[in-house]
Amino acid sequence: MRKENTTGKAYIAVAMAVLFTSGVAQAQESANDELNSCVKKEQVMTTAKGAGIGAITGLTAMLVTHKNQDAGKAALIGAVAGGVAGGIAGFATAYYTAIDTCYKKNPSWMPESNIQRTKDYDNVKKQIHYRPSQGIVTRVESVNVAGPVKAAGQAEVDSAFIVMTPDGAETPVTVERKLFVLGDDGKETEVKFPGQTSENHTFEPGEQTDVVRIPVPPDAKAGSVYRVQFSVAAGEKAPVVASQKFTVTE
The missing domain is CATH 2.60.40.10 (Immunoglobulins)
Structure with a gap:
């Protein structure tokens, strides 16, 4: 029976928790509380999706090369890269995309x-x-x-x-x-x-x-x-x- 890679899962869980916390901390501070709340949620969701994809990508790469001992490290690196990649442009894109999504959901806020x-x-x-x-x-x-x-x-x-x-x-x-x-x-x-x-x-x-x-x-x-x-x-x-x-x- 194939041994389950619990180390890799643990790293993914830690990475997701860190990214969720940082996403909320960096969210928009707006005078409009409802818009502020919406933007925070959209930023967290975007970060979570990117982190999940990055973690899976990193883990898969290590498993393919049979370096199971490094699988957890790969998942963590992949999660961080997937969640916050892009530098200045990436952060700005995520921020303004979140605002745009909130306006589309609530046209009266625009x-x-x-x-x-x-x-x-x-x-x-x-x-x-x-x-x-x-x-x-x-x-x-x-x-x-x-x-x-x-x-x-x-x-x-x-x-x-x-x-x-x-x-x-x-x-x-x-x-x-x-x-x-x-x-x-x-x-x-x-x-x-x-x-x-x-x-x-x-x-x-x-x-x-x-x-x-x-x-x-x-x-x-x-x-x-x-x-x-x-x-x-x-x-x-x-x-x-x-x-x-x-x-x-x-």
């Missing part, structure tokens, strides 16, 4: 967009020397991030854009927001934007200002770099895109 008209048609016409012969014109004037931005805090992003029409009439406009994180390897990874990603509105011509607040993961390391991207499109023309980076401070 923050409403805050777009305000800041300059009228005549002011913008003078400012950019607009001529009706130009047709519909869209432009992103600026994307600013108020600082400092700290872990467990929020990054306030103010984006100003203009839309002009030849006759001063309202026009349909599509606004889109994206969020990226710079990983340990220096490459950018797009993560789920925590809120409305794409919106369709009908605006009066002039300048509008869009304000969003992006929650920052509690486990975000000082020096972590993010990039928020904002685009606007109207009149069947290609979107006009602008972006701004921000760095997490201590």
Whole structure:
């Protein structure tokens, strides 16, 4: 009869317990208790799934090579790797995916967009020397991030854009927001934007200002770099895109 590998199972159990504890400790601290609770649960589930897969992978590799004495160690290493792999990008992806999942389960929790008209048609016409012969014109004037931005805090992003029409009439406009994180390897990874990603509105011509607040993961390391991207499109023309980076401070 084949002897059961109890050592490997013990290591898996220990690894799972450690990962569950750390997942809760690093979860989002939100003013919204219900969202906070949901995000914690989603992060723990994601960590648990990754840990389970990693543990099985590590254990299987050792058993295949017949090194049973190292099976427990392999399970523990695999569990940790499966649960928390990915460095800065991995943590950010898990965090913003958890928020996105919670918003989908509870749509009423998603923050409403805050777009305000800041300059009228005549002011913008003078400012950019607009001529009706130009047709519909869209432009992103600026994307600013108020600082400092700290872990467990929020990054306030103010984006100003203009839309002009030849006759001063309202026009349909599509606004889109994206969020990226710079990983340990220096490459950018797009993560789920925590809120409305794409919106369709009908605006009066002039300048509008869009304000969003992006929650920052509690486990975000000082020096972590993010990039928020904002685009606007109207009149069947290609979107006009602008972006701004921000760095997490201590």
